Amino acid sequence: DTEVTQTPKHLVMGMTNKKSLKCEQHMGHRAMYWYKQKAKKPPELMFVYSYEKLSINESVPSRFSPECPNSSLLNLHLHALQPEDSALYLCASSQGASGGRSYNEQFFGPGTRLTVL
């Protein structure tokens, strides 16, 4: 299985709602990532989990809260978002550093299209 899955595909939420995005991979990858992507722009890194520990937080506002319950799952909890947070949220995974140089590409999920009203 070489797939990263993300749910839901689309999400519309108000500024006072609490919601969660989910990401799952069964490739045995030990690094997982959250990206935010605006239209016609490259993905912007938000968080990196390496071996289930948060290793990078790119100064993301606290209204975004990541969680890695186990090596296959990655969640992004959303609370009190702003309209400017509307974007495509992408999850990715990779082998991790111990996999060696030739296994360092990222595998991306299809994304969750988030609209904040």
Place this chain on the structure above:
Amino acid sequence: AQSVTQLGSHVSVSEGALVLLRCNYSSSVPPYLFWYVQYPNQGLQLLLKYTSAATLVKGINGFEAEFKKSETSFHLTKPSAHMSDAAEYFCAVSDPPAGGSYIPTFGRGTSLIVHP
């Protein structure tokens, strides 16, 4: 720190014509280089990657890229464009791992438009 420059935010070609998407990188160490494609409303898909084994790298869907150290370039080519190639293309470079993971730096992207 590494960086990537993709020349041209849009490239327009006719179906059957050569596709050339340009990417120049800056890296303080031997780089890891990638090309990703993103179709509308989808995630990014790896087209090909440079792992230093060979300077000419072949990828999926008939794409290939050549690593030229002297020019710090990794341009993407395809001999004959198909309508289905219309998408956003991202070049990416990553330095050796930080914190147990490889973090790519993406270029701004090039939108490939294919005319019938």
